[in-house]
Amino acid sequence: MNGTVTVEGLSKSFPGTSTPVLDDVNLSVEAGSCTALLGPSGAGKSTLLRAVSGLEVPDAGRVLVGGQDMAGVKPERRGMAMVQQRPLLFPHLNVLDNIAFAGTVRGVPKRTARVDAAEFLDLVQLEGFGRRQVTALSGGQAQRVAIARALAARPSVLLLDEPFSALDPELRSAMHALLAELRRRLNPTILMVTHDRSEAAVVAENIALFSGGRILQHSSVELMYSRPASLEASRLMGGANEIPGTVCNGSHHSALGVLPLPCDTAWPTGPGILLARQESIEVSAADGAGLQATISGLQGMGPRRLVTLDAAGVVLRAEVPWGRGLAVGENVTMHIPTSALAVVDDSDTAHLYADADERPSLTSRGRAALTGVGH
Amino acid sequence: MAAPAVLVATFVVGGGMATSLAQSLGLFPLVGPPSLTVAAYAAQASELPAGIGLSLAIAAASTLVACLVGFTAALVIVQGRWCGKLVAALGTLTIPVPHIIGAASMSLLLADSGLLARLFNTGGGWPELVGGPWWIAVVAEYGWKESAFVALVVTGTLATRAVSYDETAALLGAGRLRRLRHVLIPLSMPALAVCATIVFVYSLGSYEVAWLLGRAYPEPLPVMALQLFNSATLTARPEAAAVAMVTTTLSFGAVAAAFAYLRRSTLWR
Numbered sequence: 329m330n331g332t333v334t335v336e337g338l339s340k341s342f343p344g345t346s347t348p349v350l351d352d353v354n355l356s357v358e359a360g361s362c363t364a365l366l367g368p369s370g371a372g373k374s375t376l377l378r379a380v381s382g383l384e385v386p387d388a389g390r391v392l393v394g395g396q397d398m399a400g401v402k403p404e405r406r407g408m409a410m411v412q413q414r415p416l417l418f419p420h421l422n423v424l425d426n427i428a429f430a431g432t433v434r435g436v437p438k439r440t441a442r443v444d445a446a447e448f449l450d451l452v453q454l455e456g457f458g459r460r461q462v463t464a465l466s467g468g469q470a471q472r473v474a475i476a477r478a479l480a481a482r483p484s485v486l487l488l489d490e491p492f493s494a495l496d497p498e499l500r501s502a503m504h505a506l507l508a509e510l511r512r513r514l515n516p517t518i519l520m521v522t523h524d525r526s527e528a529a530v531v532a533e534n535i536a537l538f539s540g541g542r543i544l545q546h547s548s549v550e551l552m553y554s555r556p557a558s559l560e561a562s563r564l565m566g567g568a569n570e571i572p573g574t575v576c577n578g579s580h581h582s583a584l585g586v587l588p589l590p591c592d593t594a595w596p597t598g599p600g601i602l603l604a605r606q607e608s609i610e611v612s613a614a615d616g617a618g619l620q621a622t623i624s625g626l627q628g629m630g631p632r633r634l635v636t637l638d639a640a641g642v643v644l645r646a647e648v649p650w651g652r653g654l655a656v657g658e659n660v661t662m663h664i665p666t667s668a669l670a671v672v673d674d675s676d677t678a679h680l681y682a683d684a685d686e687r688p689s690l691t692s693r694g695r696a697a698l699t700g701v702g703h
Numbered sequence: 704m705a706a707p708a709v710l711v712a713t714f715v716v717g718g719g720m721a722t723s724l725a726q727s728l729g730l731f732p733l734v735g736p737p738s739l740t741v742a743a744y745a746a747q748a749s750e751l752p753a754g755i756g757l758s759l760a761i762a763a764a765s766t767l768v769a770c771l772v773g774f775t776a777a778l779v780i781v782q783g784r785w786c787g788k789l790v791a792a793l794g795t796l797t798i799p800v801p802h803i804i805g806a807a808s809m810s811l812l813l814a815d816s817g818l819l820a821r822l823f824n825t826g827g828g829w830p831e832l833v834g835g836p837w838w839i840a841v842v843a844e845y846g847w848k849e850s851a852f853v854a855l856v857v858t859g860t861l862a863t864r865a866v867s868y869d870e871t872a873a874l875l876g877a878g879r880l881r882r883l884r885h886v887l888i889p890l891s892m893p894a895l896a897v898c899a900t901i902v903f904v905y906s907l908g909s910y911e912v913a914w915l916l917g918r919a920y921p922e923p924l925p926v927m928a929l930q931l932f933n934s935a936t937l938t939a940r941p942e943a944a945a946v947a948m949v950t951t952t953l954s955f956g957a958v959a960a961a962f963a964y965l966r967r968s969t970l971w972r
Contacts, residue, residue, distance in 0.1 A: 410871070419969065429875055433875065
């Protein structure tokens with residue numbers, strides 16, 4: 329089966345809850361791609377994964393895999409496999425028989441299934457572990473076995489529900505590398521739930537950003553950071569700088585002055601909030617060319633520092649590497665590359681646009697506000 | 704912390720068994736001087752094989768019925784739907800009913816003058832379920848009562864993990880029957896083995912159901928022991944103790960076999 333996954337108008341509510349867990353979710357994932365379902369806890373990511381797998385029956389909408397409607401198709405017949413946060417290895421089977429499980433239940437002779445399983449065990453770099461009991465595995469090893477077991481089922485779609493969240497950072501990096509290698513060799517379609525932005529960016533090429541049971545934005549990782557579709561999307565992606573102002577002739581006018589916007593996008597004229605990723609802002613000595621600012625705060629962030637800057641009454645944050653001495657109260661020059669800028673609707677002022685009907689809607693919330701005003 | 708409970712249990716069980724063993728071997732006579740002898744065992748040697756066979760058959764059949772019904776009920780309960788809740792409620796209500804009440808109810812239900820015979824109005828053609836050659840009412844009573852116990856224990860085991868393993872197996876391509884065979888039954892086996900052992904030992908050693916619902920001859924071991932103990936002949940008491948010791952030995956054998964199985968199980972380790 330072709331691994332293209334399409335979700336159309338999916339909604340799901342649970343008894344006793346006032347708001348739906350999934351609210352008219354639409355998503356399209358190309359075969360062989362990896363999409364991260366990113367969002368805070370309770371956003372509906374795992375419920376979407378369970379609905380796609382058939383473990384939850386949606387109230388409305390449909391799931392198509394390879395163009396085929398999955399309504400009424402049992403989970404065991406959808407050609408999917410899932411790896412969850414807990415490996416859930418069958419405790420009554422050893423490592424090899426766990427991986428051979430899919431073959432065994434398909435009716436493949438046990439010996440053949442085990443030979444096949446041994447290949448997947450090698451693939452996850454656990455050769456020689458076949459006869460071990462699953463209780464004798466470390467957390468990372470158990471998760472590798474869970475991935476091998478899922479892949480041995482030859483799924484057209486691999487569903488990962490926060491599979492690495494219980495692992496330590498070093499092990500997570502190793503698992504990310506393993507997943508990249510598995511993708512290169514087997515190329516399944518992957519839908520991966522995570523609440524970790526960094527993990528989503530490392531593992532996936534696309535991100536579907538969730539909040540309150542809705543998809544706020546679905547785009548490439550690069551666009552998710554550089555062109556957030558709304559203030560909420562920007563904040564969920566960790567954006568720290570929001571400068572209110574007005575867009576006019578492809579530039580943003582604010583207290584910071586006139587900043588040209590990237591010319592690869594047609595920026596609509598009118599009020600808009602300028603977003604500038606803190607990782608892109610450069611801070612240099614006060615005599616350099618750029619915007620003048622004063623450091624009002626410093627905070628360590630491991631290999632980098634978060635510098636709080638006061639520029640013409642606007643508070644900005646920048647992440648800068650260690651190495652250059654910075655002090656609170658010091659005057660510096662900051663430079664914001666044009667490519668790091670984006671403008672989004674201010675949902676509080678969206679209704680002020682005279683040409684609201686003609687503007688492309690940037691957010692689901694913005695669309696609702698505009699529609700409400702329009703009628 | 705468990706020491707007081709262990710001490711009390713050891714005193715009661717160990718003391719009772721030691722007294723019975725001593726009495727069965729002539730070391731604790733009601734009259735006369737003690738002397739080591741197997742006369743009590745020899746006196747019942749002709750009756751023991753039939754009693755042992757019958758007791759084992761009743762216990763095995765009761766255990767099988769209780770485990771099959773109880774495991775099925777546990778699967779229904781774990782599904783969590785309304786019928787599962789109904790089965791759980793019925794099981795919970797069954798547990799506190801004493802066996803002797805259960806036996807009386809079974810008699811009123813299954814006897815040739817019972818409710819079912821009257822309902823079906825078979826005109827004398829009702830099978831000998833109570834007091835018949837196949838001890839069906841006895842097995843039915845044990846099976847009914849103990850199935851509730853099995854269901855609740857297995858439900859407790861499955862409730863915490865059955866759903867997640869079941870879903871995992873489903874997504875690996877296993878249909879309902881395959882999941883039952885390859886996941887749910889293996890996961891339940893330790894709990895089932897423990898329950899089966901308890902049911903087997905209980906059915907082997909209790910007398911009231913077989914006494915009320917069984918036939919007069921041959922007698923299962925506990926009924927035989929009770930009749931000998933209540934005999935007008937006081938010298939029959941060592942024979943009652945001998946029969947009780949044979950029953951105890953069989954029970955220990957069953958427990959040892961169960962632990963041998965469980966020690967081999969990866970889930971028990």
